[in-house]
Amino acid sequence: MMQKFPRIRKQFGKAVAEFHLILSQDKILVPIDADAPRLTLAAWIYLKKAKMIQKCEICAAHFYSSDNVDPETQSILDDFIKQYPMDIKYVHHDDVTDRESLHRMYVEYALEENCNKVAVPDTIELMNATMLATMCTDCVLNGPDPAQKVQLAPDAPEITIIRPFCYLKDADLLSFTQKNLMKTHKAGIDIEEENEVIVCRETIKALSTEASNTNYNIFHSQFVVQEKYLGGGDGLYHELGDFDKD
Numbered sequence: 001m002m003q004k005f006p007r008i009r010k011q012f013g014k015a016v017a018e019f020h021l022i023l024s025q026d027k028i029l030v031p032i033d034a035d036a037p038r039l040t041l042a043a044w045i046y047l048k049k050a051k052m053i054q055k056c057e058i059c060a061a062h063f064y065s066s067d068n069v070d071p072e073t074q075s076i077l078d079d080f081i082k083q084y085p086m087d088i089k090y091v092h093h094d095d096v097t098d099r100e101s102l103h104r105m106y107v108e109y110a111l112e113e114n115c116n117k118v119a120v121p122d123t124i125e126l127m128n129a130t131m132l133a134t135m136c137t138d139c140v141l142n143g144p145d146p147a148q149k150v151q152l153a154p155d156a157p158e159i160t161i162i163r164p165f166c167y168l169k170d171a172d173l174l175s176f177t178q179k180n181l182m183k184t185h186k187a188g189i190d191i192e193e194e195n196e197v198i199v200c201r202e203t204i205k206a207l208s209t210e211a212s213n214t215n216y217n218i219f220h221s222q223f224v225v226q227e228k229y230l231g232g233g234d235g236l237y238h239e240l241g242d243f244d245k246d
Helices: 006-018 036-051 071-083 099-112 124-138 170-179 195-208 214-229
Strands: 027-031 057-064 088-092 117-119 147-150 159-162
Touching: 006 036, 006 170, 027 036, 027 099, 036 057, 036 071, 036 170, 057 071, 057 099, 099 117, 099 159, 124 195, 124 214, 195 214
Parallel strands: 027 057, 027 117, 057 088, 117 159
Antiparallel strands: 147 159
């Protein structure tokens, strides 16, 4: 299966290796729905586990807020696990309205299941747009981390939110489901992208017509800035003007 999708295999593998996202000792919560991003994420984490000598653990969970699981979603997930065998837990939860609440829901359930990581299908396009939107609204250079460590309280266990698709585009994930003739139907708990993120997506898309490797360059710019201005190699914090002084 991996050989049929060389771009996903290469960029997924690069992210996993570069940021140490999936290790043998991990128990990973994989939120799953019948949409292209989450089906693709669950499939590739399953394929990664299958290639490992010492296996990680997968805890797949579908979160829904309706009275019952959507029947079309249930049917699609039943077909999915015939090809990618895994146990799926169906979790009823109140609906959420923002990304922070969505991630909190995941982290809370990860703690219940003794998971140390949560996988989300954020692509390089979403991560870059989020970083740019945060710069514009909050005056902070703070993009989503491929391996974001979070705690719900100071004394709570640390959970890592991993983004194995940080080098892939939305079209790559859609292509995986289409070429595998997977039905898709989004019905579980999720959020709509913020207006400023949508605008930043379109801005980056427009820039991409004028310069090559735009998404990759934007993604890596945050690490270059951190290296240059938040220490400059000496491990100390520096104000932005410090390195211009004689």
